[in-house]
Amino acid sequence: MPEQIFDASPVPSADGGAVLSAEDAKLVTLARSSRARVGAVDGAAVRDQDGRTYAAASVALPSLTVTALQLAVAQAASSGATRLEAAAVVTEASTLDGAGHAAVRDLSTDAPIHVAGPDGSLLGTVTA
Template identity: 65%
Template sequence: MTNARTTVADLDPEDAKIVTLARSVRARTGAAEGAAVRDTDGRTYAAATVALPSLKLTALQAAVAAAVSSGAEGLEAAAVVTAADQVDGDSTAAVRDLTTTGPIFRVDASGTVVDTA
């Protein structure tokens, strides 16, 4: 994990796009977290925390599920906007099921990338 704080403007444009999507979905839904992933074909998927009585998913799990259900076989990168001190282990595992090396950006509400796993 890298603890280098950086702004969205400092990221690669494709990585900045998924950070922006994650921030947008969180703001739009008012959810605890927002996340976005980019698959190996360059398609992006965004999702918010799912907290139903019968189904609970982190935003990152939901974004990975959206990608897989759309046919994605691999991921290039992921971003999650959260107030948590770290990305949830189950969220990280979901991303790592589809990429062992792609970055997972943890972003605060202001859009600052606080660390990368």
């Protein structure tokens, strides 16, 4: 199977007064914890249609590379999720990884993807 390549998505700047809902703030907290626990480059969390959350960190092995957001979406899908309500990524990057973005869009065309820095501060939200 040929490797798929997805372009990174720009992250719109967060409105200075932007405040996440308690449920979306929980996603950022879970993503931060996943990232910090293993010292990964990125951490991510998603919430499915039933309110269940799934968190993951990026994986980089010699034979397998998976972004945190791809892995969180895969966990949700393998647990029976058919739709995502929201997602969050904690990263040092200024863009959202294209593969993770595509994975979220596979389950939801309109779920917001909140992108936060390592300190948990909201960098922006990708809605398209």
